Amino acid sequence: MSNLQSETIDQSRRRFLGAAAGAGAAVAGTAAAPAWGGSTLMDTMGSFFQNHYQRMSDEEIADAIGRIERRAKRRYDVDIICRDQPPQEDVVFGYALNISKCQGYRDCVSACVRENNLDRGSQMEYIRVLEMEEGSRNLEHSEHYYDPDTVPVEGKYYLPVQCMQCDNPPCVKACPVEATWMEPDGIVVVDYDWCIGCRYCMTACPYQARHFNWREPQIPSEDINRNTNYLGNRPRPRGVVEKCHFCTQRTREGRQPACQEACPTGARIFGNLLDPSSEIRYVLANKKVFRLKEELGTEPKFWYFTD
Amino acid sequence: MLLSFIRDAVASMFRGGRRYWLWLGFLALVLLAGLVAYGLQLSQGLIATGMSDQVSWGFYISNFAFLVGIAAAAVLLVIPAYVFHRKDIKSVVLIGEGLAVAAVLAAMLFVIVDLGRPDRILHMLPVIGRFNFPQSMLAWDVVVLSGYLLLNLAIPFYVHYCHYRQREPNFAAYFPFVVLAMFWAISIHTVTAFLFSSNTGRPFWHVALLGPRFIATAFVSGPALIIIVLQVLGRVTRYPIPASVIDTLALIMTVALQISLFFVGVELFTDFYNETAHAASVRYLYFGLDGLASLAPWVWTALLMNLVAVVILTINPLRRQLRLLNLACLLAFAGIWIEKGMGFVVPGFIPTPLGEVFEYTPTAVELIVSAGIWAFAALVFTLLAKASIAISLGDVSAERAEGEGSPVMASG
Amino acid sequence: MRGSQSERRLLPAIALAAGLGAALLALAPAADLPPISEEGHRSLREHPPGPEPDPGPPAGFTGYPDAPQVSVVSRREALSHYPCADCHAHMPANPERRKLSAPHPGLLDHGEGRFWCLECHDADRRNELATLAGDTVSFDRADQVCGQCHGDTHRDWTFGAHGKRVEKWQGERRVYSCAHCHNPHDPAVRPRAPEGPPGIRAGLEPMPDKGRKHPPVYPWQPVDEESGHE
Numbered sequence: 001m002s003n004l005q006s007e008t009i010d011q012s013r014r015r016f017l018g019a020a021a022g023a024g025a026a027v028a029g030t031a032a033a034p035a036w037g038g039s040t041l042m043d044t045m046g047s048f049f050q051n052h053y054q055r056m057s058d059e060e061i062a063d064a065i066g067r068i069e070r071r072a073k074r075r076y077d078v079d080i081i082c083r084d085q086p087p088q089e090d091v092v093f094g095y096a097l098n099i100s101k102c103q104g105y106r107d108c109v110s111a112c113v114r115e116n117n118l119d120r121g122s123q124m125e126y127i128r129v130l131e132m133e134e135g136s137r138n139l140e141h142s143e144h145y146y147d148p149d150t151v152p153v154e155g156k157y158y159l160p161v162q163c164m165q166c167d168n169p170p171c172v173k174a175c176p177v178e179a180t181w182m183e184p185d186g187i188v189v190v191d192y193d194w195c196i197g198c199r200y201c202m203t204a205c206p207y208q209a210r211h212f213n214w215r216e217p218q219i220p221s222e223d224i225n226r227n228t229n230y231l232g233n234r235p236r237p238r239g240v241v242e243k244c245h246f247c248t249q250r251t252r253e254g255r256q257p258a259c260q261e262a263c264p265t266g267a268r269i270f271g272n273l274l275d276p277s278s279e280i281r282y283v284l285a286n287k288k289v290f291r292l293k294e295e296l297g298t299e300p301k302f303w304y305f306t307d
Numbered sequence: 308m309l310l311s312f313i314r315d316a317v318a319s320m321f322r323g324g325r326r327y328w329l330w331l332g333f334l335a336l337v338l339l340a341g342l343v344a345y346g347l348q349l350s351q352g353l354i355a356t357g358m359s360d361q362v363s364w365g366f367y368i369s370n371f372a373f374l375v376g377i378a379a380a381a382v383l384l385v386i387p388a389y390v391f392h393r394k395d396i397k398s399v400v401l402i403g404e405g406l407a408v409a410a411v412l413a414a415m416l417f418v419i420v421d422l423g424r425p426d427r428i429l430h431m432l433p434v435i436g437r438f439n440f441p442q443s444m445l446a447w448d449v450v451v452l453s454g455y456l457l458l459n460l461a462i463p464f465y466v467h468y469c470h471y472r473q474r475e476p477n478f479a480a481y482f483p484f485v486v487l488a489m490f491w492a493i494s495i496h497t498v499t500a501f502l503f504s505s506n507t508g509r510p511f512w513h514v515a516l517l518g519p520r521f522i523a524t525a526f527v528s529g530p531a532l533i534i535i536v537l538q539v540l541g542r543v544t545r546y547p548i549p550a551s552v553i554d555t556l557a558l559i560m561t562v563a564l565q566i567s568l569f570f571v572g573v574e575l576f577t578d579f580y581n582e583t584a585h586a587a588s589v590r591y592l593y594f595g596l597d598g599l600a601s602l603a604p605w606v607w608t609a610l611l612m613n614l615v616a617v618v619i620l621t622i623n624p625l626r627r628q629l630r631l632l633n634l635a636c637l638l639a640f641a642g643i644w645i646e647k648g649m650g651f652v653v654p655g656f657i658p659t660p661l662g663e664v665f666e667y668t669p670t671a672v673e674l675i676v677s678a679g680i681w682a683f684a685a686l687v688f689t690l691l692a693k694a695s696i697a698i699s700l701g702d703v704s705a706e707r708a709e710g711e712g713s714p715v716m717a718s719g
Numbered sequence: 720m721r722g723s724q725s726e727r728r729l730l731p732a733i734a735l736a737a738g739l740g741a742a743l744l745a746l747a748p749a750a751d752l753p754p755i756s757e758e759g760h761r762s763l764r765e766h767p768p769g770p771e772p773d774p775g776p777p778a779g780f781t782g783y784p785d786a787p788q789v790s791v792v793s794r795r796e797a798l799s800h801y802p803c804a805d806c807h808a809h810m811p812a813n814p815e816r817r818k819l820s821a822p823h824p825g826l827l828d829h830g831e832g833r834f835w836c837l838e839c840h841d842a843d844r845r846n847e848l849a850t851l852a853g854d855t856v857s858f859d860r861a862d863q864v865c866g867q868c869h870g871d872t873h874r875d876w877t878f879g880a881h882g883k884r885v886e887k888w889q890g891e892r893r894v895y896s897c898a899h900c901h902n903p904h905d906p907a908v909r910p911r912a913p914e915g916p917p918g919i920r921a922g923l924e925p926m927p928d929k930g931r932k933h934p935p936v937y938p939w940q941p942v943d944e945e946s947g948h949e
Contacts, residue, residue, distance in 0.1 A: 048426065052436075052437050103908070103911075105911065105914065106915070107914060109914060109917075110914045121921060122918055122920055122921040123359070123360055123919055123920045123921075125917055125918065128661060130661060133935055138584060138662070139660075139661050140584060140587055140662035141662070141935055142662050144661070144663050144917055145916040145917060146913070148913070149912060150912055151910060151912070173439075174444070174445065174505075175439055176431060176445040176446040177430040177431055177436060177438065178437040178439045179430070179437075195424065196422050196423070196424045196425075196427045196428060196430055197422050197424040198421065198422055198423070198445060199364065199421075200443070200444075200502075202360070203364060204505075204508065206507060207508070207661070208360070208361075208661045210360075211360050212353070212363060212423065213352075214352060214353050214354040214358070214359070214921065214922075215921055216352065238352045239352055239423030239424045241423075251888065254888065254889035255888070256885075256886060260883075263883070264900070265908075266883040266895075266900060269879065269880065269884075271879075272889070277787050278888075280879075282878040283879075283880045286878070293508070293660075296507045296508060297507070354920070359919075359923055597926075598928065599926060665926055
């Protein structure tokens with residue numbers, strides 16, 4: 001039995017303890033009345049007239065954050081902390097994924113779902129792991145719904161796909177209302193309070209990285225991640241598009257994204273592309289890397305490599 | 308004077324016989340059903356539709372693409388009427404423009420019902436909102452459709468107003484707008500084609516031929532509809548519909564259908580002679596992928612309809628028979644609706660950019676909402692045509708309004 | 720669906736427990752070994768390591784030029800059968816290959832039969848590792864030992880292309896040691912159950928019979944009439 005698995009157990013125990021603490025907090029908190037009128041009405045009006053994120057003053061953002069926290073309280077009965085974490089100076093994030101390491105466990109997927117408060121039980125998953133045929137990189141031969149007893153399956157390799165944080169993002173160009181844009185740290189974010197839900201960005205994305213809230217997101221209260229960020233994992237409304245944002249709530253504080261932390265194989269390498277001594281720069285300089293659909297001119301900041 | 312014009316015109320819209328009211332009532336009923344279905348969709352969210360992350364646009368956007376083509380086809384009456392001064396066509400050009408107004412409105416509605424957050428539509432406005440112009444092709448589409456709507460409201464408004472006052476419209480005053488409208492008509496459909504063809508990740512749409520194909524199919528479905536509508540109007544009103552107009556439209560439609568079928572062949576050759584991964588959507592559309600082929604029967608039916616229509620239209624003696632011409636019009640209209648609607652929008656999403664084959668079937672909610680919007684378009688057109696004909700026939704005019712004589716409508 | 724996933728998540732835990740038990744049972748006490756006292760099982764938490772100083776990197780290896788500063792997550796604290804010297808201080812080193820009983824690992828499936836304990840463990844200072852050249856290396860710098868054979872991997876690990884950086888991408892580089900992820904006595908990574916497949920949009924059905932993805936056709940494969948490409 002390898003240590004690799006004992007580490008996973010450790011993580012699941014931690015997960016369990018975290019969930020238990022969350023449940024405790026939820027029970028301790030007083031049940032908020034979801035009544036119409038009063039602060040609910042004020043919040044609805046406030047949301048309706050809320051400006052674009054990039055045009056709001058600090059006070060307006062503080063008001064918006066108050067509404068977000070109150071809405072989470074009403075909807076999930078959880079006290080979340082929503083911050084407006086700014087991008088760091090001289091940082092542009094990049095990701096490198098070692099496909100000779102990836103075993104197709106999908107631990108990254110489930111960690112992402114929990115970390116980013118994704119709708120459970122619908123199809124809201126930012127990462128999709130493709131089971132590929134050895135000897136081929138044709139995505140049309142990939143299997144998305146593989147579910148064998150154990151992975152890796154002989155004759156297959158695994159290719160996780162998520163938002164590539166393109167440097168020339170076609171989704172940003174497509175949005176008719178500028179509800180999505182690239183931040184100075186290279187992350188393509190969405191203002192969930194500005195998006196009109198036309199889904200043109202989903203059409204424009206060549207990586208199937210954008211996802212739509214077809215219904216009101218449903219998350220058990222005890223599973224809510226209370227550490228949230230405005231342009232990140234705060235609870236989203238129905239009818240808007242969302243996507244991987246490299247865990248802004250973590251990475252802008254210097255922490256690793258949840259998928260990197262969850263990966264038991266060490267296949268995921270995250271870091272600052274502007275730092276010549278960073279791990280990711282070493283990978284780009286020393287490994288033979290490729291990017292998905294590079295020929296489309298999207299300039300992804302997500303690389304794949306092999307040992 | 309202007310106020311009495313509007314008052315009289317609106318009043319004329321709601322004067323008519325029993326059959327006219329039955330027709331209006333029927334449309335209102337369908338519209339009502341559509342509103343109820345839309346209410347359901349609003350309360351549940353777009354989960355009430357059959358769309359998914361894989362196929363994120365469906366029946367609504369399919370109808371949108373088709374209706375923009377109908378709207379653009381009004382230019383086929385505008386050009387011969389105002390540029391070549393065809394008297395016969397000039398007599399029906401206002402009806403064509405009414406059709407354009409109805410089609411543009413319906414197209415816009417199809418986009419609005421497709422929105423996840425229609426409450427935020429104001430975000431599209433300049434200044435109040437943030438309008439991503441000229442970057443976003445959808446922003447372009449909003450601009451060209453709004454502009455086209457305004458042009459097609461303004462020009463007929465002016466001409467009708469002159470008729471109402473029994474004056475000859477000042478040709479020099481409105482001709483520049485007519486020229487603008489001509490180019491604008493082509494632009495609305497080209498921009499709508501670019502809306503799709505600009506997506507590099509969707510090889511099915513990412514072809515330069517898309518713009519020309521859109522125009523060609525628009526010039527089939529548009530005249531087909533106008534030919535039918537004009538004949539109906541000729542029967543239910545005493546407005547004279549010259550046979551030469553039908554002939555001209557049929558000829559345009561013939562050539563356009565020949566060209567658009569040629570385009571289909573060109574695409575099929577390029578996709579299948581040396582089949583690449585980029586042909587996957589076409590393969591799905593015509594033959595299915597991974598055993599999933601729900602669109603194939605539809606697209607083959609559409610192809611068959613268009614082929615029968617082109618045979619009828621191409622052989623002169625057949626086309627000259629009104630009954631066969633009408634059959635060809637119905638076949639071509641339905642054929643293009645399938646080919647350019649569901650047969651065009653949905654395969655763009657299948658397989659997904661990651662190679663997944665996930666099919667799409669519209670739900671009852673989508674179908675009823677769409678029927679409601681079509682009924683709305685028919686209602687708008689009926690009312691506009693009603694007023695237009697009343698004014699053109701002189702039943703409604705400033706003189707009569709002053710003479711207190713209640714105009715007699717001959718329609719049934 | 721999520722319920723079955725969490726069950727599956729538990730599977731490795733059960734398997735691990737069962738595996739450990741079986742390994743311990745399999746280790747029949749070897750006749751010529753002295754009995755192990757209770758003392759030998761002391762955990763490190765209760766009995767912190769003795770005053771032995773960290774031996775530091777071996778003298779032979781000078782490191783890679785331009786290598787970044789890394790701090791390795793300590794492994795000494797995680798070792799349950801430690802410190803070894805408590806027993807081995809009283810025993811002469813025995814270089815002969817033989818079956819060992821608990822608390823030694825029951826398995827040495829590394830190096831295809833080329834290794835014995837003392838290839839990696841320091842014969843004289845049992846709480847440390849040793850290089851082939853005989854330099855003493857701390858358990859916390861196992862990479863110095865592993866890297867003797869796995870040179871390319873060691874270089875990648877040093878620069879961050881292999882292994883895993885812990886907690887932060889920024890600031891001090893804290894990385895896992897080789898043995899955090901690879902069992903040095905049995906380094907092969909076993910297959911395990913994946914997390915569940917992606918969901919379908921609520922209210923929609925999955926596509927029927929999803930096993931039909933056309934595989935690529937290779938010349939060494941017989942053409943199957945049914946599943947092959949048309």
